[in-house]
Amino acid sequence: EAGVAQSPRYKIIEKRQSVAFWCNPISGHATLYWYQQILGQGPKLLIQFQNNGVVDDSQLPKDRFSAERLKGVDSTLKIQPAKLEDSAVYLCASTPWGLNEQFFGPGTRLTVL
């Protein structure tokens, strides 16, 4: 079974630029999560989807971050414009129905200069 796929793996941009990350969860997983992991900290949830609906986006900085999961499968997270403090690893995870366990992708490491 293929795991959670994320791309790109690494991205370097300058502040005020825009960036987008892509996540393809494990086939059949209805719940998808985006986490932000700043260096030296544990991951923090940005947004959670159940199929194509948003369950929790309370910690998403909505003035600059957006995310969508239009067909309930893959998802895109966008930052526009980026700030220096957005430098982090962005992790995508998914959960199958009936199992309380999150499967994580390898992450996208974003560096904002």
Next chain:
Amino acid sequence: AQSVTQLDSQVPVFEEAPVELRCNYSSSVSVYLFWYVQYPNQGLQLLLKYLSGSTLVESINGFEAEFNKSQTSFHLRKPSVHISDTAEYFCAVSLSGGYNKLIFGAGTRLAVHP
């Protein structure tokens, strides 16, 4: 609200020695508890979880953790570590029931020396 405290940011240990990574949580409602491991440049991998039942849970590679409700702890132990156990370990909680977000501690870096 829930929170997780990992009491040690770094734990150095010699190969074949025992190790304990400490985790305490705070919650006014029932929670599930997890330990994840992160190797360099990789995503998080589930090591073990406590949902209900026996308070002692074990992983396939020799780690175990015990849920202690009175002390609100979920410490991770291994009786004999290997070089390959060198990694970052994260303790996490989620609300019980449903598919809820994970709330992570800051992590403990385990460094196993020969």
